[in-house]
Amino acid sequence: MEIISKILIALVALEHLYILYMEMFAWETLGRKTFRTLPSELFRPTKGLAANQGLYNGFLAAGLIWSFFVSDQIWSGNIAIFFLGCVIVAGVFGALTASKKIFFVQAVPAIIALIVVLLR
Numbered sequence: 589m590e591i592i593s594k595i596l597i598a599l600v601a602l603e604h605l606y607i608l609y610m611e612m613f614a615w616e617t618l619g620r621k622t623f624r625t626l627p628s629e630l631f632r633p634t635k636g637l638a639a640n641q642g643l644y645n646g647f648l649a650a651g652l653i654w655s656f657f658v659s660d661q662i663w664s665g666n667i668a669i670f671f672l673g674c675v676i677v678a679g680v681f682g683a684l685t686a687s688k689k690i691f692f693v694q695a696v697p698a699i700i701a702l703i704v705v706l707l708r
Contacts, residue, residue, distance in 0.1 A: 589708040596701035597652050597668050600675060603697065604649035611642030625687075648675055665705060672702040 610618040615638040616631045631638075651671035658664040679695025 589704065593668075593701065593704045593708050594656065596697070596704055597655060597672070600672065600698050600701050601649045601652035603694070604645045604652070604675070608642045608646040608649065611638040611645065613642075615639070615642075644678075648678070665708070668705050669702065672698045672705065676702065 610622060615635050619638060620626075620628065620631050648671055651674070652668065655664050655668040655671065658667060675698035676695050679691055679693075679698060682694060683689075683691035
């Protein structure tokens with residue numbers, strides 16, 4: 589169960605590193621492909637806002653990655669639980685305010701990872 593939880597945490601962290609990259613460095617290319625409902629003319633003026641969102645996604649990824657480097661199992665688990673909870677809250681909020689798809693792409697993987705972490 590320990591290995592499965594680490595793999596799931598890593599996948600959630602990788603997803604947020606990808607989001608960081610897309611929102612901070614590829615907003616006008618990958619962002620445009622990902623957020624097809626936004627009018628094309630909005631990508632350039634919202635580049636700074638997207639970069640800010642990307643930075644926050646990077647903090648989520650950093651916290652999840654940090655949990656791998658804490659040698660105390662209890663603290664490592666607590667850190668993972670906290671940051672997975674943050675991802676879940678962000679995913680639920682995104683689903684309520686932006687797109688329901690965000691719940692399935694962002695929150696569901698974190699919910700699954702959290703369940704596995706809690707069961708280990």
